[in-house]
Amino acid sequence: MSLGERSRELGRSLFYTGKNWITILGFILTTGTGASLVIFWGQELVSTHPIHPYAGIVLFLILPALFVAGLLLMPLGMFLRRRKLRMAGELPTEYPKVDLTLPSVRKLMLGVGLATAANIIIVGTASFKGVEYMDSTKFCGLTCHTVMQPEYTAFLNSPHSRVGCAQCHIGPGAGWFVKSKLSGTRQLFAVLFKTYSRPIEDPVQNLRPARETCEQCHWPQKFSNDKLFIHTKYADDEANTPATSVLMVKIGGNTAMGQVGIHGRHMADGTTITYVSTDGHRQVIPKVTYTDKTGKTIVFESDDFKSIPADKLAKAETRTMDCIDCHNRPTHAFELPERAVDEAMSSRAISTDLPFIKKKAVEVLKVDYPSREAARTQIPAAIAAYYQASYPAVFQQHKDLVDQAGQAVLAIYLRNVFPEMKLTWGSHPNNIGHEDFPGCNRCHDGSHTSADGQTIPADCDTCHVLLAQDEKDPKILKDLGLAK
Ligand code: HEC
Ligand code: HEC
Ligand code: HEC
Ligand code: HEC
Ligand code: HEC
Structure with missing residues (x-):
């Protein structure tokens, strides 16, 4: 049989076996969903409103799935009909001729051809859009609302709020994309059956190595010099007495002087720092191994390393830094009440003129509210009630400041406490610094020494120059022209 004859024969057999309800149903399904998809994409092009995440599930995942199901039903119907006919011995040895001279048949063939072309385009576009949608911040952050609410809320308040979840959690390349979709499927079941942990545990065990994600945008070799930090704390007294610290943090990097400072020393090319952690949260680090460019290693052990039982050590995690x-909370940075209130007071979101506001705000934040809804009414009410009862004159005169403070305190609560996810103050430690959590002191505590007597340095000027510590009006700020 020549190629032409064979394809003609195939065409006829398709035409013949295509007349069955499964194929027709598939055709209707595909045409229907295909048309809706095209109309919707057109609308999306002109609309300025972002799509609601639940609508997204229908539009980006369910409709395309039905479309593909329709495409699959068509050949399935043909196959089944063919098989049935063959079993009944009714399969024609020669299919009835399809008369191509008939205009109706030609139209039908043309229609099928066009539909096939359209289908290929629709499948391509739909898969592209589906992937784009599943990697979108809205899908990750809002679809399983309760579960991701804490991370999404913190993310929105972070310097990375314009960076998509996928940029850090998936990053570039196909391998991690597939991995993330597999683990996403597992997570979907965890949400359906409510088996996820509350709060979601840290650390994330299978996070992509940060150097493959963060370094898409940040380049540690580019860091150099120092970074200035100014922190003001307020006391628990009536005047909310301020105390300001000013520090130059030696973030360093790759400079003409070599690998210096914080980034230079830990992230230098060719050097690696590995550590052993025993608590499951990378907060207790009894052993650190430092390998320099030449391959020379120094092993630092903490004072109590020797007393750790062997079985505990066997279960410990070993990790390359x-x-x-350090930046374990680059975007999901949950705060502690004292520090959050200090920051709100520094930025005047909470007025420092209200007597005892620091003390009261922290006290109100630490109450165990049954739900975020309850907190919404109780927090502003508690602040107002306090001034009404204890400082009626202040309340009369500065009701606006009291209300504003109530709202600012509530905002702090809503950013940090999620009773449904059992996430509360301090649930997720932040490893930058050493005042609130162990942070740098997990290694730089003066107790990590090597066999030859070297110690991971812990002097106060190793990492920063303290230009002022807890001063009322630091002179250095005046000198720098930064005094308020
Ligand atoms: C700037 C990078 C970055 C972005 C953007 C980002 N994350 Fe994360 N996320 C991290 C890092 C790093 C961790 C790991 C924390 C750890 O292991 O201690 C993490 C941890 C998490 C966790 C585990 C729980 C926790 O708090 O440790 C969840 C859930 C999460 N991210 C969800 C999201 C969602 C949803 C988005 C988008 C709305 C998002 N992330 C955006 C970097 C990022
Ligand atoms: C897609 C780009 C992108 C990725 C990926 C990214 N960042 Fe960033 N990051 C930014 C931008 C942009 C800023 C600056 C935001 C600003 O100045 O407000 C920033 C700021 C920061 C800052 C300074 C925050 C501050 O308070 O000033 C740190 C620290 C940081 N990123 C760490 C990380 C870490 C760690 C990762 C990987 C887990 C990461 N970033 C991944 C774009 C990115
Ligand atoms: C040993 C701890 C440590 C490691 C490891 C580390 N950083 Fe940092 N980084 C710091 C500290 C401390 C600061 C200063 C405090 C801050 O900005 O939050 C900082 C600041 C930054 C900033 C802000 C710089 C600026 O000028 O505002 C960025 C961006 C950053 N780091 C990215 C990274 C990236 C990307 C990596 C991994 C390649 C990395 N860091 C590894 C401790 C570390
Ligand atoms: C996992 C352990 C570990 C953690 C956590 C850690 N470091 Fe280090 N750090 C080291 C080691 C090891 C060295 C190299 C010590 C040496 O040079 O002998 C080092 C060196 C340094 C140096 C250079 C010191 C010098 O004299 O040259 C600075 C600065 C520094 N670290 C800052 C920090 C800061 C800031 C943090 C917290 C944000 C931090 N480190 C967290 C292990 C750690
Ligand atoms: C291993 C590095 C390292 C060492 C050693 C170290 N610090 Fe720090 N310190 C940091 C980092 C990082 C921060 C956080 C900077 C920031 O983000 O504000 C910090 C923050 C501080 C702050 C500001 C706290 C606040 O938020 O108000 C004070 C005060 C401070 N350090 C004092 C000290 C003193 C005193 C010593 C010596 C006993 C010391 N530090 C040793 C790294 C270090």
């Missing part, structure tokens, strides 16, 4: 061993 990367960005997130």
